Amino acid sequence: MGMFDRKSVLVLGGSRGIGAAIVRRFASDGAVVTFTYSGSKEAAQLLAAETGAKAVATDSADRDAVIARVRDSGPLDVLVVNAGIALFGDALDQDADAVDRLFRINIHAPYHASVEAARHMPEGGRIIVIGSVNGDRMPVPGMASYALSKSALQGLARGLARDFGPRGITINVVQPGPIDTDANPADGPMKDLMHGFMALKRHGRPEEVAGMVAWLAGPEAGFVTGAMHTIDGAFGA
Numbered sequence: 017m018g019m020f021d022r023k024s025v026l027v028l029g030g031s032r033g034i035g036a037a038i039v040r041r042f043a044s045d046g047a048v049v050t051f052t053y054s055g056s057k058e059a060a061q062l063l064a065a066e067t068g069a070k071a072v073a074t075d076s077a078d079r080d081a082v083i084a085r086v087r088d089s090g091p092l093d094v095l096v097v098n099a100g101i102a103l104f105g106d107a108l109d110q111d112a113d114a115v116d117r118l119f120r121i122n123i124h125a126p127y128h129a130s131v132e133a134a135r136h137m138p139e140g141g142r143i144i145v146i147g148s149v150n151g152d153r154m155p156v157p158g159m160a161s162y163a164l165s166k167s168a169l170q171g172l173a174r175g176l177a178r179d180f181g182p183r184g185i186t187i188n189v190v191q192p193g194p195i196d197t198d199a200n201p202a203d204g205p206m207k208d209l210m211h212g213f214m215a216l217k218r219h220g221r222p223e224e225v226a227g228m229v230a231w232l233a234g235p236e237a238g239f240v241t242g243a244m245h246t247i248d249g250a251f252g253a
C-alpha cells in the first residue's frame with residue numbers, strides 16, 4: 017500500500033523534467049495517474065510505459081481543452097499544474113503573441129484547471145501549482161513575463177484557498193529555484209550566475225521538487241493552504 021493508493025491524480029505537463037518526476041513519485045506511491053503533454057509525445061509514451069500512468073495530449077495554451085481535460089479526468093483527489101514555459105530576452109523586443117501564449121500556459125491554465133478540478137473534488141482534495149522563486153525574486157533582466165506569471169500564481173493560491181476552504185480543498189504553490197531539467201540544465205551557460213545567488217551552490221533535482229509536492233498532497237499537509245513553498249537552495253533568501 018503506497019501513500020496515495022488508488023488516489024486519482026492529474027498532472028498537467030508531465031512528460032519531462034519536474035512534471036515527469038511528479039508522475040513517477042505519485043505512480044510509485046500507488047496513485048492512478050494521468051498526465052498531459054503537448055510537444056513530447058515520445059517521452060510521454062515512454063513515461064507511461066515505465067510508470068503505468070496514462071498520457072494524454074492537451075495543450076495548456078488552449079483554455080477550453082484544459083478545462084475539458086480536467087473535467088473528463090475527474091473527480092480528482094489531486095491536481096498538479098506543472099506545465100510552464102519561459103521567454104528570454106529584452107521585453108522591448110518580444111513578440112506580443114508569444115508573451116500572451118506564456119500567460120495562457122502559466123497563468124490562465126492554472127486558474128481554470130484549479131477551478132474546474134475543485135468543482136468535482138471530494139473533501140480533502142489537493143491542488144498544487146508549480147510556480148517559481150522568480151515569483152518572489154527576479155535578479156536578471158529579460159524574464160519579466162515569466163516572473164509576472166509566477167507572481168500571479170501567488171494571488172491565485174491566496175484567493176482560491178478562500179473559495180475552496182469551506183469544502184476542505186487545499187491549494188498551494190511550490191516555488192522551485194534552479195532545477196536540473198531540459199529548461200535549465202545543471203551544466204548550462206547560466207549555472208555560475210545562478211549558483212552565485214544561492215547558499216547551496218548546485219541545481220536542485222526534479223525528485224526533490226516531487227517530494228515537496230507529495231508532502232503537500234499527503235495526509236500531513238491537511239492544514240496547509242493558500243501558501244507558497246520555496247525549494248531553491250536559498251536563491252531567493
Ligand code: NDP
Pocket residue numbers: 028029030031032033034035036052053054055056057074075076077098099100101121146147148149191192193194195196197198199200
Ligand atoms: P521542462 O521544459 O523541462 O518541461 C516542461 C513540461 O511542461 C514538459 O512536460 C512539457 O510538455 C510541459 N508543457 C510545456 N508547455 C506545455 C503546453 N503548452 N501544454 C502542455 N504541456 C506543456 O520544464 P521544467 O520541468 O524545468 O519546469 C516545469 C515547471 O517548473 C514549469 O512551470 C517551470 O516554470 C517551473 N520551474 C522550473 C524551474 C527550473 O529551474 N527547471 C525553476 C522554477 C520553476 P511537452 O514537452 O510535452 O510540451
